[in-house]
Amino acid sequence: MFVDKAKIYVKGGDGGDGLVAFRREKYVPEGGPAGGDGGDGGDVIFRVDEGLRTLVDFRYQKHFKAERGEKGRNKSQHGANADDMIVRVPPGTVVVDDDTQEIIADLTKHGQEVVIAKGGRGGRGNTRFATTNNTAPEIAENGEEGEERWVVLELKVMADVGLVGFPSVGKSTLLSVVSGARPKIGAYHFTTLTPNLGVVDVGDGRSFVMADLPGLIEGAHEGVGLGHEFLRHIERTRIILHVVDMAGTEGRDPFDDWEKINDELRLYNAKLEERPQIIAANKMDLPEAEANLAEFRRRLAETGKDYAVYGISAVAKSGVQELLYKVMDLLESIPETPVVEELPEITERKVYRLEANEDQDFTIRRDNEAFVVDSPSIEKLIKRTNFSTHESVMRFARILRKRGIDKALRERGAKDGQTIRIGDFEFEFVEQE
Incomplete structure (x- = not known):
C-alpha cells in the first residue's frame, strides 16, 4: 500500500522530578541536602531510512511519545536521562507543523536526522538550592514537560526521472517495459492512483530510478482531479519525461496536451519550468502518429524551446532504448543533489531562566x-x-x-x-x- 500523507502526534519525554533528601549517615546527625537532579526526557527524532518508500506505517501508529527522565536519587545522584525515540521516515519526507503550517524539516538523505519534539529538562534536587542562609532546603523542582505537537508528513517521491502526461498516454506501459515494476494498466483514465517506482537498467552498466506519476488534467494545480495529491511528487524528480499520445487516440491534439500539462506544472511551481525535460512521443505504431509528430516538431520549434523529442512505441518497444540512453546521459550531466525546500536552520527553543529579572515578560x-x-x-x-x-x-x-x-x-x-x-x-x- 502506498501512503504519501499522514498526520501524527509527537511528544518529547517529560523531565524527571528533582528529589528532596538529606544525608542520613552514622555519626552525621545533621547531614546536609542530598537530593539529586532528575534526568532529561527523551527527544523525538526523525531519521531518514532509504529502505522505506511509503508512509504506510503511520497509518497504524499515529502517536509517538518519548520516555520520561528518571527522578533524582539520594546521595546527590542524577537521575538517568531517557533514551531518544527514533522514528524512521522515507527519503523525501517533508514535516509540517499542523497548527502553523510551517515547514519544520525537509528530509532527503539517508541517515539525516532532525529533532521534532524536544524532551523536557530534569528538575533540580534540593542540593541545588542550598545557600548560606538556608543550608537544609526542602525545595526541589518538578521536571519540565516535553514539547508536543501534531505534524503532517508529506512524502515527495525521490526519483531521478518522473513520467508526466495526460491519463492513458502510456506512462505505466513504458515503466513496465523498461523496469521490473508492474503497475496496474487498464484501458480507462486514472488507472494509476499512486506513484509507482521502478529501477531502469539502461543495459550498459548504468541505471536510474523512474517514477510513474498519476495522470494530470487541466486545473490540477488548483486541486482538480487528483491534482495536489500528486503534483508534489514531481518536485523531487531531476528530469521530467513528458509522455505524449502522438496518435491522438482520444481526439486531442498532441501539442495542446503537451502545452496544457506544462502550464499545470508551471502554475503549481514556477521552478518546474526550469527542470530538464525530454518528450517521449508515444504510440508511434498507430496511424496518423508520423504526421502528428512532424506537426508537433514544427510547433515546438516556434516556441524556441530546445527539448529533445523521441518517437517511441511502448507496446512495441520500438525507440525505447535510444530514449533511455538520452535520459541517462542527461542525468549524468546535471547535479545529483535532490531539490529540497529552502529552510532556515532549525534553532533551539527558547529557555526561560526563571530566577532572572525578565521585565515586561508578563x-x-x-x-x-x-x-x-x-x-x-x-x-x-x-x-x-x-x-x-x-x-x-x-x-x-x-x-x-x-x-x-x-x-x-x-x-x-x-x-x-x-x-x-x-x-x-x-x-x-x-x-x-
Missing part, C-alpha cells in the same frame, strides 16, 4: 472579578514548582515579587482575597504588610 488583564497574568516563563515555573512544600510556595512568591508582578497587580487594583489566575493555576492575592 501582561495583566481582567476576567470578570479575576486578574489574569499571562506569562510563558511564569507558567513554566508553576509546572516545575512542587507546591506540596512550604518552602517551594515561598520561593514561588518571592519570584513573583522580584519580577514585579505583585506591584503590577496592586497598581491594577488587586485587593486582598481576589482571585489571581496564571495558566491553569489560581490563588488568592494577599497584600503584604
Whole structure:
C-alpha cells in the first residue's frame, strides 16, 4: 500500500522530578541536602531510512511519545536521562507543523536526522538550592514537560526521472517495459492512483530510478482531479519525461496536451519550468502518429524551446532504448543533489531562566472579578514548582515579587482575597504588610 500523507502526534519525554533528601549517615546527625537532579526526557527524532518508500506505517501508529527522565536519587545522584525515540521516515519526507503550517524539516538523505519534539529538562534536587542562609532546603523542582505537537508528513517521491502526461498516454506501459515494476494498466483514465517506482537498467552498466506519476488534467494545480495529491511528487524528480499520445487516440491534439500539462506544472511551481525535460512521443505504431509528430516538431520549434523529442512505441518497444540512453546521459550531466525546500536552520527553543529579572515578560488583564497574568516563563515555573512544600510556595512568591508582578497587580487594583489566575493555576492575592 502506498501512503504519501499522514498526520501524527509527537511528544518529547517529560523531565524527571528533582528529589528532596538529606544525608542520613552514622555519626552525621545533621547531614546536609542530598537530593539529586532528575534526568532529561527523551527527544523525538526523525531519521531518514532509504529502505522505506511509503508512509504506510503511520497509518497504524499515529502517536509517538518519548520516555520520561528518571527522578533524582539520594546521595546527590542524577537521575538517568531517557533514551531518544527514533522514528524512521522515507527519503523525501517533508514535516509540517499542523497548527502553523510551517515547514519544520525537509528530509532527503539517508541517515539525516532532525529533532521534532524536544524532551523536557530534569528538575533540580534540593542540593541545588542550598545557600548560606538556608543550608537544609526542602525545595526541589518538578521536571519540565516535553514539547508536543501534531505534524503532517508529506512524502515527495525521490526519483531521478518522473513520467508526466495526460491519463492513458502510456506512462505505466513504458515503466513496465523498461523496469521490473508492474503497475496496474487498464484501458480507462486514472488507472494509476499512486506513484509507482521502478529501477531502469539502461543495459550498459548504468541505471536510474523512474517514477510513474498519476495522470494530470487541466486545473490540477488548483486541486482538480487528483491534482495536489500528486503534483508534489514531481518536485523531487531531476528530469521530467513528458509522455505524449502522438496518435491522438482520444481526439486531442498532441501539442495542446503537451502545452496544457506544462502550464499545470508551471502554475503549481514556477521552478518546474526550469527542470530538464525530454518528450517521449508515444504510440508511434498507430496511424496518423508520423504526421502528428512532424506537426508537433514544427510547433515546438516556434516556441524556441530546445527539448529533445523521441518517437517511441511502448507496446512495441520500438525507440525505447535510444530514449533511455538520452535520459541517462542527461542525468549524468546535471547535479545529483535532490531539490529540497529552502529552510532556515532549525534553532533551539527558547529557555526561560526563571530566577532572572525578565521585565515586561508578563501582561495583566481582567476576567470578570479575576486578574489574569499571562506569562510563558511564569507558567513554566508553576509546572516545575512542587507546591506540596512550604518552602517551594515561598520561593514561588518571592519570584513573583522580584519580577514585579505583585506591584503590577496592586497598581491594577488587586485587593486582598481576589482571585489571581496564571495558566491553569489560581490563588488568592494577599497584600503584604
